[in-house]
Amino acid sequence: AQTVTQSQPEMSVQEAETVTLSCTYDTSESDYYLFWYKQPPSRQMILVIRQEAYKQQNATENRFSVNFQKAAKSFSLKISDSQLGDAAMYFCAWVLIQGAQKLVFGQGTRLTINP
Amino acid sequence: DAGITQSPRHKVTETGTPVTLRCHQTENHRYMYWYRQDPGHGLRLIHYSYGVKDTDKGEVSDGYSVSRSKTEDFLLTLESATSSQTSVYFCAISAQTSTDTQYFGPGTRLTVL
Numbered sequence: 246a247q248t249v250t251q252s253q254p255e256m257s258v259q260e261a262e263t264v265t266l267s268c269t270y271d272t273s274e275s276d277y278y279l280f281w282y283k284q285p286p287s288r289q290m291i292l293v294i295r296q297e298a299y300k301q302q303n304a305t306e307n308r309f310s311v312n313f314q315k316a317a318k319s320f321s322l323k324i325s326d327s328q329l330g331d332a333a334m335y336f337c338a339w340v341l342i343q344g345a346q347k348l349v350f351g352q353g354t355r356l357t358i359n360p
Numbered sequence: 361d362a363g364i365t366q367s368p369r370h371k372v373t374e375t376g377t378p379v380t381l382r383c384h385q386t387e388n389h390r391y392m393y394w395y396r397q398d399p400g401h402g403l404r405l406i407h408y409s410y411g412v413k414d415t416d417k418g419e420v421s422d423g424y425s426v427s428r429s430k431t432e433d434f435l436l437t438l439e440s441a442t443s444s445q446t447s448v449y450f451c452a453i454s455a456q457t458s459t460d461t462q463y464f465g466p467g468t469r470l471t472v473l
Contacts, residue, residue: 251402288448288466288467289464289466289467290403290450290452290464292461292462292463295461336403338403340462344410345391345393345408345410346391346393346454346460346462347393347405347408348393348395348403348405348452348462349405349419350402350403350404351402352400352401352402353402
């Protein structure tokens, strides 16, 4: 069974600084996608960024970027110029490119932004 | 935002009672999913649907059943609620398979006393 592990239950960063959230996964599959979702106090799940495993180039969305290391099965999220609105739970997720999109989530990392 | 609503948004019930949660979408997406969120576990897939009357089990399906009689509605039923089913339940939808982004509803907080 596929597993996704987020080893940092909590992280904190000063406003305007950069923070990196870690995620590792375990799979024997070769074709899959990886995601980072953000869950603010409103509880809404919001897609932050997506990475296709067949792409070597790391995905970037404005202040959010990933470091995807396929051989190491590592998928970290870097948030640059942290803002107060970035405070949330962040979930890493994996899905196989085949059939229904059955997401496998990590346990989550709670990110606090210090003003 | 994707047109996904969940009802009710909050519910408190007693052990042994049946409970039905509803997910409604206005996007005409093929796939619908039910997840539960618990501290320390992230979100875990309960059941999913790949079309009207087509459903399958997820990782944590014991104690739950689902039905989808229309494209827009996906129901999750707890036949006899237990305290271990106290959780936040999320519905999600996606248009195709893994090539499409999965969008989530606002969640339902269920408390079983």
